[in-house]
Amino acid sequence: MLISGKPHKKGACTGTLRTPAQERELLRDLARKAEQALAGVQMASMDELTLLPNRHGFIALARSGLDACGQLDRPATLLFFNLDDFKRINYLFGRAEGDDALKTFADVLRIAFRESDVTGRLEGATFVVLLTGSGSVDITAIKARLEEILDERNATVHRGYDIRFSIGQIEYDPAVHGTVEELLAQIERVMGR
Numbered sequence: 001m002l003i004s005g006k007p008h009k010k011g012a013c014t015g016t017l018r019t020p021a022q023e024r025e026l027l028r029d030l031a032r033k034a035e036q037a038l039a040g041v042q043m044a045s046m047d048e049l050t051l052l053p054n055r056h057g058f059i060a061l062a063r064s065g066l067d068a069c070g071q072l073d074r075p076a077t078l079l080f081f082n083l084d085d086f087k088r089i090n091y092l093f094g095r096a097e098g099d100d101a102l103k104t105f106a107d108v109l110r111i112a113f114r115e116s117d118v119t120g121r122l123e124g125a126t127f128v129v130l131l132t133g134s135g136s137v138d139i140t141a142i143k144a145r146l147e148e149i150l151d152e153r154n155a156t157v158h159r160g161y162d163i164r165f166s167i168g169q170i171e172y173d174p175a176v177h178g179t180v181e182e183l184l185a186q187i188e189r190v191m192g193r
Contacts, residue, residue: 047121049099050106058120058128062180065118065132066172075135076172079142080187081109083125084164093160101163108149112142128184136171143167166191 045057053061069076083089083105090098102125109119109127118130131137146165154162168191170183177183 050103050121052106052109052127053118053120055120055122058118058122058130059180059184061118061120062130062183065116065130066174066180069132069172070174072133074133077131077134077137078170078172078183078187079129079131079137079139080168080170080191081105081127081129082166082191084166085161086125089161097159101161104153104157105150105163105165108146108153111149112146122184128187130172137169139167139169 045053045060047054047057052058066076068074083101086098086101089101102121105127106119106121109129113119113129113131116132118132119127120129121127143165146167150163168187170177170187170190172183177186
C-alpha cells in the first residue's frame with residue numbers, strides 16, 4: 001500500500017500503518033529493552049560491590065565448570081575464604097572501609113587464580129573459588145601467595161588494619177556431592193558457617 005509516495009506496513013497487532021522509519025525505531029526500542037533485560041539478568045547474578053558473581057551466579061557458573069570437568073574426567077576443588085575480623089573492621093573503621101576490604105580481597109582473588117577457575121562472593125565476608133581441573137591443592141602455598149599479594153596492597157594503602165583470611169578446601173566428588181549446592185553446604189559446615 002502506498003500513502004504519500006512512501007510504502008507503509010500494517011502493524012502486526014494493531015492494524016495501524018507504520019513507515020520504514022517507524023519500524024526501525026520500533027526495532028531499536030525492542031533491542032534496547034532486550035539489552036536492559038540482559039543487563040538485569042547479569043546484575044541479578046553479580047555482586048554489585050566486588051563485581052564477582054554472587055551466590056546465584058557462582059552456582060550457575062560452577063555447574064558449568066563441574067560439567068566440563070566431568071566430561072573431561074578432570075578433578076575440581078572448592079576453596080572457601082572468610083575474611084578474619086571483618087566485623088571488627090566495620091565496627092572500628094566504618095562500613096565504607098569494610099566495603100573497601102571486600103573489594104580489595106576480590107581483586108586479589110581475581111589476580112591469583114586462573115580465568116578457568118570460578119570465583120564468587122557468597123555473602124558478607126565469604127568468598128569461594130572452584131578450581132577446575134585441579135585435585136586437592138596445597139592450601140599453605142595458596143595462602144602464602146594470597147598473603148603476598150595482600151601484603152603488597154596493605155603496604156601501599158595505609159589503613160589501620162591488615163586484611164587477613166581463613167581458607168578451607170574440599171575436593172569435588174560426584175558420588176558424594178551431587179550438586180554444587182551440596183558441595184557448598186559441606187564446606188560451609190567444615191568452615192563452621
